[in-house]
Amino acid sequence: MVKIKLVRTGKRNQPSYRLVVQEAKSKTGGRAIDNLGFYNPLTDPATIQIDAKKYTSWIKKGAQPTNTVRHLYNKYLSSDKPEKKTKGTTQP
Numbered sequence: 001m002v003k004i005k006l007v008r009t010g011k012r013n014q015p016s017y018r019l020v021v022q023e024a025k026s027k028t029g030g031r032a033i034d035n036l037g038f039y040n041p042l043t044d045p046a047t048i049q050i051d052a053k054k055y056t057s058w059i060k061k062g063a064q065p066t067n068t069v070r071h072l073y074n075k076y077l078s079s080d081k082p083e084k085k086t087k088g089t090t091q092p
Contacts, residue, residue, distance in 0.1 A: 004036065004058060004065040016040045019050060019069060021058050034058065039072055048076045 001024040008028070010016040017039040020032035036058070037050035050073060059065070065073065 002033065002058070002061070002063040004055070004063050004069050006039065006066070006068060007032065014042065016042070019055075019072070021063055024064075048072055048079070050076050052077075 002021060003024045004019060004021050005028065006017040007020050007022075008015055008017055018032075019036040019039065021034040021036065022028075022030065022032050034054065036054050037048070039049075040047040055073060
């Protein structure tokens with residue numbers, strides 16, 4: 001089975017994570033099939049970058065995301081809303 005999971009990178013006490021597609025039984029430090037994005041919890045607010053097209057294509061192929069990845073993806077979608085342009089008055 002193929003899973004979408006987080007792989008920790010970064011220095012000691014400075015974690016950052018990659019979202020990768022791997023075999024379910026492989027080690028988290030093992031070779032990844034595909035890289036989907038990254039997550040940095042140390043920034044304020046936390047930085048989440050996910051390639052949504054790749055993510056949905058892997059889901060359609062049968063890849064199972066972990067609970068944490070599913071939560072991060074939903075958080076990414078809710079924060080990735082385009083800014084609405086407001087009509088302002090023009091100044092002379």
